[in-house]
Amino acid sequence: MDKSSIQKRITKLRSEIARLRDAYHTKNAPDVTDEVYDSLTRELKELLQNYPEFDDSNAPENRVAGKPLDKFVKVKHEVKMFSIGNVFSAEELFAWEKRNLKLLPNLQKQSLDYFCELKFDGLAISLIYEDGKFARGVTRGDGEIGEDITQNLKTIKTIPLAFEAPYPERIEIRGEAIMKKNVLKKLNEENEKEGKLLFANSRNAAAGSLRQLDPKLAEERHLDFFAYEIAQIKGEKWQKYVDKHSLKHELLKKLGFAVDVYAKEVVDSKDILNFIDKISKVRDSLDFGIDGVVINVNETKIFENLGVAGKDPRGIIAFKYPAEKATTIVKDILINVGRTGVLTPLAVFEPTLVAGSRVSKATLHNMDQIERLDLRIGDTVVIEKAGDVIPKVVEVLTRMRTGKEKKFKMPKTCPACRGSIEKKETSAQIREISSGLTLPGVPGGTHTIQKSREFAQMSVAYYCSNPKCPAKNERYLEHFVSVFEIYELGPKILSRFKDEGLITDAADIFTLEKVDIAPLERFGEKSAENIIKEIENKKHVSLTRFLWALGILHVGEETARDLAEHFGTLEKLIFSARQDLAEVDNIENIGPAVSKSLVVFFNDKNNLNFIKKLKKNGVVVEKAEENLAKRNGKLKGLSFVLTGTLPNMSREMAKKKIISLGGKVVGSVSKNTSYVVAGVDPGSKLKNAEKLGVKVLDEKKFQNMIG
Numbered sequence: 001m002d003k004s005s006i007q008k009r010i011t012k013l014r015s016e017i018a019r020l021r022d023a024y025h026t027k028n029a030p031d032v033t034d035e036v037y038d039s040l041t042r043e044l045k046e047l048l049q050n051y052p053e054f055d056d057s058n059a060p061e062n063r064v065a066g067k068p069l070d071k072f073v074k075v076k077h078e079v080k081m082f083s084i085g086n087v088f089s090a091e092e093l094f095a096w097e098k099r100n101l102k103l104l105p106n107l108q109k110q111s112l113d114y115f116c117e118l119k120f121d122g123l124a125i126s127l128i129y130e131d132g133k134f135a136r137g138v139t140r141g142d143g144e145i146g147e148d149i150t151q152n153l154k155t156i157k158t159i160p161l162a163f164e165a166p167y168p169e170r171i172e173i174r175g176e177a178i179m180k181k182n183v184l185k186k187l188n189e190e191n192e193k194e195g196k197l198l199f200a201n202s203r204n205a206a207a208g209s210l211r212q213l214d215p216k217l218a219e220e221r222h223l224d225f226f227a228y229e230i231a232q233i234k235g236e237k238w239q240k241y242v243d244k245h246s247l248k249h250e251l252l253k254k255l256g257f258a259v260d261v262y263a264k265e266v267v268d269s270k271d272i273l274n275f276i277d278k279i280s281k282v283r284d285s286l287d288f289g290i291d292g293v294v295i296n297v298n299e300t301k302i303f304e305n306l307g308v309a310g311k312d313p314r315g316i317i318a319f320k321y322p323a324e325k326a327t328t329i330v331k332d333i334l335i336n337v338g339r340t341g342v343l344t345p346l347a348v349f350e351p352t353l354v355a356g357s358r359v360s361k362a363t364l365h366n367m368d369q370i371e372r373l374d375l376r377i378g379d380t381v382v383i384e385k386a387g388d389v390i391p392k393v394v395e396v397l398t399r400m401r402t403g404k405e406k407k408f409k410m411p412k413t414c415p416a417c418r419g420s421i422e423k424k425e426t427s428a429q430i431r432e433i434s435s436g437l438t439l440p441g442v443p444g445g446t447h448t449i450q451k452s453r454e455f456a457q458m459s460v461a462y463y464c465s466n467p468k469c470p471a472k473n474e475r476y477l478e479h480f481v482s483v484f485e486i487y488e489l490g491p492k493i494l495s496r497f498k499d500e501g502l503i504t505d506a507a508d509i510f511t512l513e514k515v516d517i518a519p520l521e522r523f524g525e526k527s528a529e530n531i532i533k534e535i536e537n538k539k540h541v542s543l544t545r546f547l548w549a550l551g552i553l554h555v556g557e558e559t560a561r562d563l564a565e566h567f568g569t570l571e572k573l574i575f576s577a578r579q580d581l582a583e584v585d586n587i588e589n590i591g592p593a594v595s596k597s598l599v600v601f602f603n604d605k606n607n608l609n610f611i612k613k614l615k616k617n618g619v620v621v622e623k624a625e626e627n628l629a630k631r632n633g634k635l636k637g638l639s640f641v642l643t644g645t646l647p648n649m650s651r652e653m654a655k656k657k658i659i660s661l662g663g664k665v666v667g668s669v670s671k672n673t674s675y676v677v678a679g680v681d682p683g684s685k686l687k688n689a690e691k692l693g694v695k696v697l698d699e700k701k702f703q704n705m706i707g
């Protein structure tokens with residue numbers, strides 16, 4: 001980007017961030033998630049670091065968000081309420097520490113003492129106590145001026161109305177008003193029954209409840225309060241309690257406040273990481289929402305010496321857990337040619353961090369998807385990556401457009417071979433999530449809800465019609481050797497053999513000889529021998545594998561197995577596909593899309609010649625034995641999902657075992673799954689299983705089951 005585009009981008013980011021902040025803090029109605037907001041803010045911060053000439057201390061990002069509402073009495077904070085900066089990775093955390101240490105040249109140590117605590121997902125509040133009695137409670141507002149919500153706060157049972165002696169004459173306490181998960185769940189259930197709108201999260205619910213004019217309504221919401229800071233305290237003898245952040249927590253507890261029980265003093269930044277890791281493991285089981293961990297420089301004197309940068313004190317930082325959503329700019333849309341010749345558009349973007357990994361591209365599946373999203377090259381988009389799921393583009397932030405975005409058009413010819421393009425209709429299962437849908441005109445403000453729906457949709461796919469297309473061939477070769485389990489032939493070796501003219505198609509692999517390979521640079525006798533041996537060993541193949549390897553449209557491993565079991569021999573299947581359509585149509589589990597593609601495939605002379613060539617070159621297709629296991633096996637009718645690494649058994653072994661006993665192995669967990677076999681590092685499939693109440697087996701239980 002040139003300088004003027006960067007300036008324009010900064011202006012766009014500023015105005016969008018300001019709009020979102022207003023929606024979030026003033027109206028309690030975020031129309032995007034926090035993750036999107038964080039991601040945009042992060043991009044702006046990075047741009048300003050590289051181009052400080054565009055920095056502006058009056059810009060909205062340098063002000064604390066949240067305008068006080070007119071309906072409440074406005075109060076000026078005696079001590080300004082700052083906000084907290086964010087870091088998203090260990091590297092950023094270390095950089096934060098390094099910057100701070102540089103500002104403290106007289107420090108004797110290489111590290112600082114810290115106090116780590118949970119970052120509650122709620123509404124920040126200031127409480128003033130005079131003569132031991134609760135005198136006033138104020139929202140953060142814009143940090144300088146907040147709203148007096150004392151009457152509403154008095155309804156929260158975890159805010160003491162009076163202290164037991166001894167207490168300081170005057171004290172200002174800060175903390176977070178939250179709604180516990182079970183309370184929120186119940187409230188949403190009631191709202192749903194009454195046809196009211198649902199709260200998206202605990203923060204929204206707490207904020208919405210406390211900003212009701214009628215305290216009775218606030219009382220019904222059963223909020224809670226956690227205290228974490230003392231902003232000021234009167235009286236000489238009380239000063240020792242504010243020397244350290246950890247001591248403040250102790251005093252707060254003594255005064256009768258609920259404080260974070262996980263909070264901990266740590267001695268260096270590595271210890272911080274341990275804390276972050278520990279909390280990430282208990283996070284889901286907490287009965288309130290958190291969105292990260294807060295790290296304070298523990299000693300108040302050092303904290304104050306570090307000062308404030310913009311709107312954030314330097315001595316405190318929030319570590320946010322990896323977001324499953326992030327924003328980025330689509331730099332280009334490229335076309336991938338798959339082994340079936342299908343052209344798949346691929347979005348290429350500025351690398352961005354999602355769910356802990358850097359992502360730079362995502363498949364867009366097909367043209368319909370691009371049109372549904374109204375995605376253009378140059379757009380700012382929201383990408384999502386949950387667990388081990390592949391990243392996808394879920395939304396276009398159209399407000400970030402500059403007018404220079406370009407619409408994408410499918411090429412008229414194949415980008416790999418210039419062959420002509422054919423259009424075909426296919427059916428695809430689509431899951432659409434509309435999150436953060438705002439619905440105005442509701443008493444108490446605007447709330448957000450989440451909706452998801454699933455539907456089958458016909459879509460148009462584009463195919464390269466050239467059977468000799470090199471892109472198609474290369475993908476197909478890779479698919480073929482992986483199904484035949486010829487592990488010695490990786491993609492690089494395959495393309496080398498092609499370049500050397502040793503192979504033109506997959507059937508040629510079986511004619512390779514040692515003398516062909518050994519003289520090639522970087523190969524030699526030994527590796528040539530290994531390759532030839534492996535190919536020899538893999539010439540005998542089951543009908544399932546053979547059908548799967550052919551790369552017939554819509555025929556994956558499971559479908560290939562169903563076909564093999566039904567027909568028994570390749571000849572019968574070919575005969576049926578060429579003559580007797582009815583039989584292909586009537587097989588269990590086989591839909592019309594598959595039977596149609598079988599007919600097309602086996603009526604193409606090129607494909608029949610390829611099969612002939614494979615056989616001539618020594619490939620032997622084993623007759624499928626009548627599957628007794630399927631009829632009588634002890635796992636008959638059961639379906640399994642495998643996830644994680646089993647300690648003593650490879651995934652492939654477990655799969656074979658299940659199939660040999662008549663069970664089925666499927667890729668994703670649904671409520672129809674019988675068991676999930678979970679090893680080490682199981683990932684999102686285990687979570688899904690727990691959510692859906694599917695039984696989970698560890699290796700031992702699985703071993704017992706299969707005997």
Ligand SMILES: [Zn+2]
Binds near residue numbers: 470471
């Ligand atoms: Zn092509």
